[in-house]
Amino acid sequence: MAVLAASGDTWGISGPDFLMLYAVLAGAALLVTYLLRRSVLSGGGERGDNNLTPEKVAYLSGGPGLAITTALGALRSHGAIGTTGKRTLTATGTQPAGATTLDTAVYNAVANNQASSARELATNASVRSALDTIGDQLRRSRLLVGQGTRTALRWATIPVIGVLVLGWFRWDAGRNAGRPVLYLGLGMAGLALVTVVLLLRAPRRTRRGDDALAALRSQYQYLAPTSDPAWNLYGPVGTAMAIGLFGGAALWAADPAFAADAEVLNRNVNSSGWSSSGGSSSSGGSSCSSGSSCSSGSSCSGGSSCGGGGGGCGG
Amino acid sequence: MTLTGVGIGWRPEIAGFVADLPGLRFCEVVAESLPLGGPVPASLAELRERDVAVVPHGVRLSLGGAEPVDPHRIQHLAGAAALVGAPMVSEHVAFVRAGGVEAGHLLPVPRSREALAALTANVRRTQAELDVPLALEPIATLFDWPDDEFTEADFLTELLDATGALLLLDIANVYANARNRGEEPTALLDRLPLERVAYVHVAGGSEQGGLYHDTHTDPVPPAVLELVTALCERRRPPALMLERDGAYPPAADLARELDAIAVAAGYPVVTA
């Protein structure tokens, strides 16, 4: 690129001036990119997709693995499956009526000895097919980010890339003219890093998906393990919804022996044991929920255990 | 007094079920489970928004104890009433601790003048701090004290007369005590001041070792429902509630139990 002899600034703009201009341009480009991404990730105008089944909720919140756990929980609640005590799933009853496609696939895989663990279920053909269907439905409903959205997200990075290209030309021109280009180079390096992150980063859920989950979690707060729900009362659907919304911890709360033997993942449980807070003991803390009620040594420091006290009069 | 119709004992374990009862007009909550000064648990707050009355039910004041009831516990009960805007509160004719040891359950008081005096004093101490009426619940017991000076009915009547408290009639306790004493349950009903009944508990139990245990974790037996009807024939109480503390059955079965109580009492069902 032909430049004037070293008697003037590159392109006729001084270094500091250009840096300031560049910073403004970069800022504007980042803002535009951010707004474009936000719009792409919104998932559309209509709010509140109210007919999310537990397995859809699970897939939305925790992916295919959690959807399988939900099916296991529902089938277990129906008494259709169990474990042998040796980390092997087994059928203990007939397939329940009204089972979903995923439930059916999981049950059949277990009953026909095609899969004996959650890991093996994840690779079973009909289970995967059912999972893919759920994923497709969620992507069609714009709750999950689909391929088209991912592409659109990348296109949204164009403004920032454009600013980078401009900077590259300036940098190259400046270098050829022997002008200092250090700050520009540093700024571009930072901007390039941001661009790479934006190009690679695509969240799983749209905002609509996030909102739907938040609304459901609020609506079904009574199913959270910390609320100590009566699992038998809420039945298989309640158990499944709890797993979908609150994770494997719900199945651990509902049926610890089964969850342990089925090797259900619980974010309080890592492969080497429980977190030091005792994991599910925090719900056991209902008997010990505040320091003062513990230190009084009363046998009835929590609510429902008191309910047993008041209620079972003379029993 | 705004307690009417059929209600249920609210517990966190069944919060979702209680929230879905369209006709519910009142429920009861264990007073000690409400945090002093709030906040009210979210599902209870939603019930309050629907104008469902909430009655705090104390279980650990030990009004029947020889020692004066702990002022902190009275404060907690009064605070609970204020927190949920309760129309009344309730506690038991019982003691739960003695000699520094917690019994972990409600125990019967001896039906003696001394015990009556202690109870009356404690009830009055409690009432002094409450802005709402106090209802007292006689408990079920597998055994009686030796040398009782009063019958259960007389003891209760004297207590209610002396304190002006209301009666929380636990019909399952009436049944259990009569069964275990070999008496006729309706005989006790005939001698109780039924006009003082604020509301009624209905609960389940089971027979073990020849004795009837008021467990609150079993279905309500038909005999108890019959006793509900017998009570209503004498004087229908304004409100009745199902009291269940654990081993909850599937929602449909629990709803059926609630409906059975409504039918036995002649009140509209709350499940629809």
Added chain:
Amino acid sequence: MTGATRSPRAGVADPAGETGGSGLAARQAALVAALVAGGPLPAGFDAQRVGAAAAALRRKRAGEVARAWPLLAADLGTGFRPRFATWAEGRPSAGSFADGFAYARFLRDSGELPPLGAAELAGREAAWAFDGVSPPRRRSRPDQLLHTLALRARRVLVHKWITRGK
């Protein structure tokens, strides 16, 4: 149990015997002791019925402990309630959390603590300080770090459990 203290008698003079004499207090204390602390049955009570009441109390306590220690209870299955009730005879309650703590330790010391219960106990040993008498206290962070030995023990137990079947 040493947690609760006797509340003081009212200092007000009670010419009408308002607060009840020591007779009532002593009689009630004797009954409670007989029901939960292995004390002698006071005179005049039906032994069979008081025994039934004491057993019912222990069953109820077992239910509360099961809720505070769900993994331990699940691991012991239907045997949990009767076994706990037997252990609890003569031992007044210190609260369901402390009761479960003491019972889990008892099982561990007699080699009968199953793996899930062991893992639950190990996690709580690391997070709570419990001397068996005063109520359990949450450990401070540094204190918890010091108990990584317990964490390691937990890993070994869970690993043993995971590899036991296959």
